[in-house]
Structures are given as structure tokens and as C-alpha cells.
Amino acid sequence: MANGVEEEFYxxxxxxxxxxxxxxxxxxxxxxxxxxIDEEYIRDRFNLTGLNQEVNKLPTLIDIITxxxxxxxxxxxxxxxxxxxxxxxxxxxxxxxxxxxRGLNKMFEKYRKGDFGYCPRVNCQLHPLLPVGLNDQxxxxxxxxxxxxxxDFYNPKSGRHSVIDGAYFGTSFPAMFFQNFPQxxxxxxxxxxxxxxxxxxxxDYSQLNRWRELQRNKLEKRLLKNGVDIYNKPGGFVMDAPVxxxxxxxxxxx
Amino acid sequence: xxxxxxxDYVPWIQQFCNLFGHDYFVPISQEFIEDDFNLTGLSSQVPYxxxxxxxxxxxxxxxxxxxxxxxxxxxxxLPNKALLxxxxxxxxxxxxxxxxxxxPGLxxxxxxxxxxxxxxxxxxxxDGMHLMPCGATDLPGQETVRLYCPCCNDIYLPxxxxxxxxxxxxxxxxxxxxLIRMFPExxxxxxxxxxxxxxxxxxxRLFGFKVNEMSASGPRMKWLRMHPKSTEQKKEFDSCQxxxxxxxxxxxxxxxxxxxxxxxxxxxxxxxxx
Numbered sequence: 332m333a334n335g336v337e338e339e340f341y342x343x344x345x346x347x348x349x350x351x352x353x354x355x356x357x358x359x360x361x362x363x364x365x366x367x368i369d370e371e372y373i374r375d376r377f378n379l380t381g382l383n384q385e386v387n388k389l390p391t392l393i394d395i396i397t398x399x400x401x402x403x404x405x406x407x408x409x410x411x412x413x414x415x416x417x418x419x420x421x422x423x424x425x426x427x428x429x430x431x432x433r434g435l436n437k438m439f440e441k442y443r444k445g446d447f448g449y450c451p452r453v454n455c456q457l458h459p460l461l462p463v464g465l466n467d468q469x470x471x472x473x474x475x476x477x478x479x480x481x482x483d484f485y486n487p488k489s490g491r492h493s494v495i496d497g498a499y500f501g502t503s504f505p506a507m508f509f510q511n512f513p514q515x516x517x518x519x520x521x522x523x524x525x526x527x528x529x530x531x532x533x534x535d536y537s538q539l540n541r542w543r544e545l546q547r548n549k550l551e552k553r554l555l556k557n558g559v560d561i562y563n564k565p566g567g568f569v570m571d572a573p574v575x576x577x578x579x580x581x582x583x584x585x
Numbered sequence: 586x587x588x589x590x591x592x593d594y595v596p597w598i599q600q601f602c603n604l605f606g607h608d609y610f611v612p613i614s615q616e617f618i619e620d621d622f623n624l625t626g627l628s629s630q631v632p633y634x635x636x637x638x639x640x641x642x643x644x645x646x647x648x649x650x651x652x653x654x655x656x657x658x659x660x661x662x663l664p665n666k667a668l669l670x671x672x673x674x675x676x677x678x679x680x681x682x683x684x685x686x687x688x689p690g691l692x693x694x695x696x697x698x699x700x701x702x703x704x705x706x707x708x709x710x711x712d713g714m715h716l717m718p719c720g721a722t723d724l725p726g727q728e729t730v731r732l733y734c735p736c737c738n739d740i741y742l743p744x745x746x747x748x749x750x751x752x753x754x755x756x757x758x759x760x761x762x763x764l765i766r767m768f769p770e771x772x773x774x775x776x777x778x779x780x781x782x783x784x785x786x787x788x789x790r791l792f793g794f795k796v797n798e799m800s801a802s803g804p805r806m807k808w809l810r811m812h813p814k815s816t817e818q819k820k821e822f823d824s825c826q827x828x829x830x831x832x833x834x835x836x837x838x839x840x841x842x843x844x845x846x847x848x849x850x851x852x853x854x855x856x857x858x859x
Binding site for chain 2: 451452453454457463475477480481482483484485486488502503505506507509510513516519523524525526527528529530533536538539540541542543544545546547548550553554557559561564565566567568
């Protein structure tokens with residue numbers, strides 16, 4: 332395991348100064364979704380509350396991650412488990428760190444660059460995705476990707492991402508992200524697809540789409556009634572003629 | 586006529602289907618192409634139509650590079666090889682769109698679908714439902730191929746960039762709908778997946794709490810993936826049979842379905858009562 336890491340590191344040409352464990356970890360193929368955690372955050376034991384239940388030898392692992400002790404100085408047979416556990420620990424700290432203000436900013440930068448990929452749905456027009464876990468407990472579910480435009484969860488495209496534990500990002504991350512960066516909330520697209528045969532829409536599918544449109548209309552109504560502006564606003568919908576419709580609504584209310 | 590005879594001779598159609606990124610295509614049967622009726626209207630869409638057709642069928646074709654047996658024609662009328670190759674691919678694609686909605690083509694595509702050769706739906710709740718290729722338009726040169734998932738009733742971009750230069754018109758808009766209709770088993774598979782998902786439980790959570798829909802970051806797109814499940818919803822669904830119910834009816838039903846969410850009941854009651 333440790334040898335594999337070194338190989339990865341030496342092929343990475345951009346770094347000739349990276350003796351750091353974290354940099355090595357981030358350089359491994361498949362770990363592109365992770366951001367680097369500040370050493371102070373890892374050093375603060377308060378942030379690690381409860382993690383000693385998940386991994387053994389927590390202090391040693393912290394020392395490995397923060398490069399206080401070298402993995403080479405450890406017993407040969409223990410090295411592999413230590414490295415393995417250090418990665419688990421890093422992931423679990425990562426889930427907590429990305430909910431902090433500094434972590435969120437780092438993830439925002441990655442989001443902006445599209446490091447997590449783009450939504451495969453055609454009507455989302457390549458909206459950037461965010462990583463999300465389905466469970467906060469490790470070893471239960473792998474990572475998924477969340478698209479804020481269609482508010483849906485997707486499987487990662489590449490196999491090396493789909494094996495990452497979802498707990499390393501946590502269930503709360505996307506919601507926290509959009510609480511923190513309301514400007515990143517997209518305007519939702521109302522278009523949906525109906526299969527056609529020789530130009531004619533299939534009846535049951537268009538009936539379903541009509542019903543869904545009805546649900547959306549009800550939602551829009553509820554929102555407008557509560558004074559929420561949804562016309563081409565973040566969290567609202569792409570609409571053509573907002574003025575005409577609001578006037579209409581007002582008349583009906585009178 | 587046919588240029589066959591050599592040992593390592595590979596028919597054009599087979600060559601085309603073996604090309605990198607062409608694995609969505611099925612080989613069209615020779616008889617289908619030879620029937621002129623199936624090609625109605627294509628001659629106006631494809632430059633060098635006759636030559637392209639002969640190329641697909643592996644007949645001898647004259648190109649500008651070697652015009653030997655047609656002395657009467659001047660070289661300008663004949664396509665060069667690159668142009669002809671392009672025309673042949675375009676023609677094959679357009680015939681392909683027609684072939685896959687004929688019975689043998691549909692069967693061939695269905696077995697590809699069955700073997701998951703078009704990939705699975707990336708959406709989590711579709712649980713690996715197989716996708717089928719489709720086009721956004723039937724006109725060539727507009728959009729590349731998309732993948733339709735019958736489970737979430739949506740279209741996706743192919744996961745690999747190798748399919749990004751394949752024209753959507755080579756599969757057509759009709760194919761997915763027809764495939765679903767011809768093989769009801771597909772709908773059954775979708776239904777199993779839809780029933781498995783608890784749509785009230787999905788959505789983002791912050792420390793275990795749902796975000797309220799009044800918040801800008803709240804759930805606003807649930808409708809997109811919703812299916813009628815409760816009796817009220819099914820009743821509502823029936824009312825969507827032919828048209829979207831008018832907003833007055835909607836308000837009435839609104840009161841029936843989610844009374845607790847209507848905070849100015851008096852207003853709506855008055856308007857619907859009068």
C-alpha cells in the first residue's frame with residue numbers, strides 16, 4: 332500500500348517538495364474530490380471528538396497525517412494498516428472540516444472549477460455537481476453526487492470515485508454549502524422530456540408530466556402566497572413572462 | 586458487381602459498426618437498404634446519394650480519384666473519397682434511424698438494450714436502469730446522441746466523450762417510445778424501481794433536518810421525479826388525463842390534499858364557494 336503511494340507521488344511532476352502525507356494523499360488517483368485540511372484543524376482534539384471509536388491508535392494516526400512521525404519508522408507489518416487507517420481518519424475529519432467556513436470556501440473553489448464533474452442530465456446544461464454521502468456512518472454507502480439544478484442524486488461516472496466512502500463527505504455537506512453560498516443556488520429549469528412516437532407524445536408519459544406540472548404549479552402558488560419571489564431568482568424557476576403572471580394572480584386573489 | 590472475393594474482405598457496414606465509438610449502432614440488413622421504399626426522401630438529404638448508397642452496399646463506386654469506366658462524366662461531378670465517406674456515414678445513419686423502428690431493427694436494438702450496451706442511468710434512484718439512445722431531433726447535424734431512461738423519463742448525456750460526435754438523428758426521436766411500447770417488460774422494470782423509492786424521504790438534509798421549501802435552497806424540484814402514490818394524488822393524476830386542470834379546480838384540490846399548508850384558507854374557500 333505504502334509503495335503504491337510513493338509511485339503515485341513520483342509520477343506527479345508538479346510537486347518536488349511534497350513530503351507531506353496530505354499532499355501525497357490528495358495526489359492519489361481517485362482522491363480528486365478531497366480538499367486539504369488545515370493542520371491546526373486536525374491538531375485540535377475537539378474536532379476529533381468521537382473518532383477514536385472509528386479507528387485505533389488515533390494519536391499515531393494524527394501524527395502520521397501531520398507528518399510528525401514518518402510511516403517508514405513504524406513496524407513493517409503495521410505500516411499497511413496504519414496507512415489504511417490514516418486514510419479513513421482523514422476522510423472522517425474531512426467530512427467535518429468541509430462544514431466549517433474554511434472548508435466550505437475550499438470546496439466552493441473546487442465546485443467552481445467543476446472538480447466534482449457535471450450533471451449528466453441534458454436539461455441541467457452541465458451544472459456542476461457536489462459530493463454527498465447517503466450516510467454519516469463509514470462503511471455503509473459510497474459517495475454520490477448532488478446536482479442543485481435538478482435536486483437529484485447521481486452515481487459518479489468513474490469507477491475509482493464510486494468506491495469512495497460517502498461518510499468522508501457527509502450527508503449535510505450540500506445543504507450546508509448552499510446555506511453558506513446562496514449565490515450558488517441555481518435557477519431551476521422547468522423543462523421536462525416526453526417521449527414521442529412519430530412526433531406524437533406518448534399519452535401516459537405526458538399525463539405524468541402534466542401531473543408533475545400541476546404539482547409544480549401548486550408549489551409555485553404556495554411560494555408566491557408566502558411572498559417568495561421565484562421568477563428567475565436563485566432557487567426559483569426560469570420563466571418567460573413574470574409580470575403578466577403576477578398580475579393575473581393578483582386579480583384572482585381579489 | 587460486388588468487390589468481394591478477397592479473404593480479408595470486411596463489408597462496409599461491419600467496418601462502420603466496428604469503428605471506435607460506433608458501438609451504439611446495429612448492422613442494418615442488406616435487404617432493408619436494397620428496398621427503395623425504405624429510403625424514400627433520403628436522396629435529397631444526402632449529397633452524392635447514389636454513390637453513398639453503393640458504398641454502403643459494397644458496390645463498385647467511381648470517385649474523382651479513379652474515374653475509369655465513365656468516360657462521359659467529367660471529374661467534377663464525382664465525389665472525392667473523403668466526401669463520399671462522409672456521405673455514406675450520413676446515409677447509413679439516416680437509414681439506421683428508420684431501421685431501428687422497423688421490426689428486425691427494434692429487436693436488434695432491444696437485445697443491445699438488454700445487454701446494457703448503452704450504459705445505465707446515472708441517477709441514484711433509477712438503480713442502474715438501462716438506457717436507450719435517442720435524438721433530440723430527426724434532422725441531422727443539429728444535436729448529438731442522448732440517452733433516454735424510461736425509469737425517470739429523462740434524457741442524459743453519454744458518459745463517455747467518444748459518443749459526442751454521433752448525430753442524434755441517427756437514432757431518431759421515435760425509437761425510445763416505440764421500444765417501450767413494443768417491450769412492456771421495460772415498463773415493468775421501471776415500476777419496480779419507482780415503487781422502491783420513498784419520495785418523501787429523498788432530498789437534502791442538514792444535520793438530519795430537511796430544508797423548508799420556503800428557503801431558496803429548499804426542495805423546489807421534487808415534482809420532477811414525483812409519481813402519484815396516495816389516493817388523492819392518483820385522483821389528481823386522473824384529472825390530468827387530457828389537459829392540465831384549470832387553476833380553480835386546482836385550488837379546490839389543493840385544499841383537499843394539503844390543508845395544513847394552506848394558511849389563508851378563508852380566502853380560497855370564499856373564491857371557490859362563490
